[in-house]
Amino acid sequence: MIEAKSASDASPAKAPSKTDRIVDRAKHHLLQNYKQQPVVLVKGSGPWVWDAEGTKYLDLIAGIATCALGHCHPAVVEAAKKQLDALWHVSNVFYTEPQIQLAERLTAAFGGTDARAFFCNSGAEANEALIKLARRWQHEIAGNKERFEIITFEGGFHGRTLATVTATAQPKYHAGFEPLPKGFVYAPMGDLEAVKRLVGPQTAAILIEPIQGEGGVRPAPAGFLASLRALCDQHGLLLLIDEVQTGIGRTGTPFAYQHDGIKPDAISLAKSLGNGLPIGAMVCSDAVGKALPSGTHGSTFGGNPVAAAAAVATWDLATTPQMLASNVEKGALLHRLGNELKARKPGRVVECRGRGLLFGIEVDTGAADVVARCRQNGLLVNLAGEKTVRFAPAYVTTSHELAEGLTLFERSL
Ligand SMILES: Cc1ncc(COP(=O)(O)O)c(C=O)c1O
Structure with a gap:
């Protein structure tokens, strides 16, 4: 457990946050088989999730290609x-x-x-x-x-x-x-x-x-x-x-x-x-x-x-025809925005791949660091392979939100 510093300490350390306390418990009790990001998620709605500190994230990985209709779809x-x-x-x-x-x-x-x-x-x-x-x-x-x-x-x-x-x-x-x-x-x-x-x-x-x-x-x-x-x-x-x-x-x-x-x-x-x-x-x-x-x-x-x-x-x-068509359109948007980014960052962005709402951007190096910086900037994505940042958003994510995600990704490169 994290020890609280005594009141007599010259420079008292910041009190551990709720997240620190939960992560600390996890490190003591969970099998350490995952490389987990230091975020405790407590709530979700559509493509958005909130952590234990109240910070909001745009979730473009959706439980690793799982929450197709977004979090807590009614x-x-x-x-x-x-x-x-x-x-x-x-x-x-x-x-x-x-x-x-x-x-x-x-x-x-x-x-x-x-x-x-x-x-x-x-x-x-x-x-x-x-x-x-x-x-x-x-x-x-x-x-x-x-x-x-x-x-x-x-x-x-x-x-x-x-x-x-x-x-x-x-x-x-x-x-x-x-x-x-x-x-x-x-x-x-x-x-x-x-x-x-x-x-x-x-x-x-x-x-x-x-x-x-x-x-x-x-x-x-x-x-x-x-x-x-x-x-x-x-x-x-x-x-x-x-x-x-x-x-x-x-x-x-x-x-x-x-x-x-x-x-x-x-x-x-x-x-x-x-x-x-x-x-x-x-x-x-x-x-x-x-x-x-x-x-x-x-x-x-x-x-x-x-x-x-x-x-x-x-x-x-x-799987309605409208949803399928929308996934194709949004996939095309991701490719267009990804390729525009590649043109702005030649060498840094190596390739955009995927189909529909399964999309990857290969970077030249440091993909895991890019994923971590995305999180710090309010975007959840994950690593696929050694060099690729994966986007597998919920189908309900709007085009505007996808574009916002690509902007946050560019800031994190
Ligand atoms: C293509 C594919 N097959 C199988 C699996 C394994 O699925 P699960 O983790 O639900 O056992 C995964 C998980 O990422 C996958 O991507």
């Missing part, structure tokens, strides 16, 4: 509160309607009546479901007992469980956790020939993010997903798309793969799905979903009625 709050008063949790031993309503929406967007949804609680769990689905589909449905390996991409990110961290082709996340589970091989992002070389009798599936989020906001090259689809069809592999960061309308389509005109076999969702309440999903075609019959996979909390009710309310507002 429709989502109402849906969750109504469900809280009715029923919280009964497990998947029983049916609850919000989960079915959500499944209806997700499967319709994924592909008409021929689709299935499985609910879990996070992005990593949704990807675990993809991995288990792919192995079991090959083993039990396609009759390929030898196929278990999944090809993933350097710079990608799929979660922190042992399987998903192994799917994450970034050595920094692996260090110290060896031996890693078998069954993952890595290709450079966008390198079709390298992927072809990795395909063998043991290959079960290809797993890819349409835009690598944690890896620095790096979109897959145009046409790459279509080439992977063709390769999967040629070799009897499943194409799995990780939409955890890109899904629920963020890029201007309900799912980001839809820009590429392809149909994956299965996708994972989380983050924006519940607008901040924890919920994840795996959505797949019916034919592939038959690989996970009763007893093969499950979750106690998955599709919890409160999170599912919040997710239904979120989906209904986040």
